[in-house]
Amino acid sequence: MVRAIPSNASDNVYCTLLAHSAIxxxxxxxxxxxxxVNGRHTYIPFYRVTSTRNKVKVxxxxxxxxxxxxxxxxxxxxxxxxxxxxADRLANRPPLPTGASSRVVRSFDQSxxxxxxxxx
Numbered sequence: 001m002v003r004a005i006p007s008n009a010s011d012n013v014y015c016t017l018l019a020h021s022a023i024x025x026x027x028x029x030x031x032x033x034x035x036x037v038n039g040r041h042t043y044i045p046f047y048r049v050t051s052t053r054n055k056v057k058v059x060x061x062x063x064x065x066x067x068x069x070x071x072x073x074x075x076x077x078x079x080x081x082x083x084x085x086x087a088d089r090l091a092n093r094p095p096l097p098t099g100a101s102s103r104v105v106r107s108f109d110q111s112x113x114x115x116x117x118x119x120x
Contacts, residue, residue: 017041018034021034031045032045059081
């Protein structure tokens with residue numbers, strides 16, 4: 001693990017517990033990784049870790065907090081951020097009813113871009 005600041009006592013305890021769990025599981029012949037799940041140290045099989053892919057939303061507040069707390073610069077251009085925002089907006093669009101025509105799609109696009117007083 002690469003750190004920007006020195007570790008404190010709780011970091012040392014946590015890393016020691018993770019190391020002990022990893023050694024005990026490896027000596028028992030398991031293939032896994034270790035981690036905290038609901039406050040308990042657990043063996044996590046590799047297939048559970050790799051079964052789904054997580055995607056980081058670069059427009060999310062949590063990502064901004066991470067960059068701020070680690071003093072890392074954002075290497076994204078405004079174009080990248082705008083594209084990610086548009087992709088998030090389209091992904092969160094409610095599904096259309098079955099058999100919806102393109103006219104319904106156009107009316108949905110117009111209604112989603114309306115201001116609060118109803119103007120387009």
